[in-house]
Amino acid sequence: DQDDDGDVGVKVETRPKTKRPPLYKVLILNDDYTPMEFVVHVLERYFGMTHAQAVELMLTVHQKGVAVAGVFSHEIAETKVALVMDLAQRHQHPLQCTMEKE
Ligand code: TYC
Numbered sequence: 778d779q780d781d782d783g784d785v786g787v788k789v790e791t792r793p794k795t796k797r798p799p800l801y802k803v804l805i806l807n808d809d810y811t812p813m814e815f816v817v818h819v820l821e822r823y824f825g826m827t828h829a830q831a832v833e834l835m836l837t838v839h840q841k842g843v844a845v846a847g848v849f850s851h852e853i854a855e856t857k858v859a860l861v862m863d864l865a866q867r868h869q870h871p872l873q874c875t876m877e878k879e
Contacts, residue, residue, distance in 0.1 A: 799878055801854035802845045805861075806873040807838045815870055820846060823860050848879060 803824075805816065813835055820831035824846045837844045849857065854876040865872035 798850055800848050801851055801876045802879055803847050803849060803854050803857050804843050804875050804877060805834070805838050805846050806875070807842045808871045808873065811865070811870040811872040813839065815865075815868065816872065819861055819864060819872070822864075823857055846874075 805820070816835040816838065817828070817831040820826045820834055821828060824831075826834065834844055834846065847857070858874050858876050861872070861874040865874075
């Protein structure tokens with residue numbers, strides 16, 4: 778660095794920087810029409826939850842409007858969102874699933 782010793786140095790990084798990739802929350806949104814059992818099935822199938830965990834999260838979404846189903850790398854989160862949206866569409870349910878940077 779430039780200080781008063783006359784030299785023109787460069788900053789030497791001492792800490793090894795291991796930059797971790799950003800993580801993304803996968804959000805499940807409430808709606809008035811998707812059957813509760815379908816949401817429970819989605820959470821078991823794509824988010825590795827037990828039946829009890831899935832019921833609990835589904836009820837949280839039902840009551841609060843939204844909840845985090847899991848936190849993943851960008852690629853995994855994108856895949857989960859696509860799988861959920863595809864299954865919902867195939868069953869003609871309006872269930873919405875999105876991702877958001879943590
Ligand atoms: N609110 C829906 C119902 O009463 C159930 C539901 C829960 C829908 C969670 C979507 O993400 C959701 N049938």
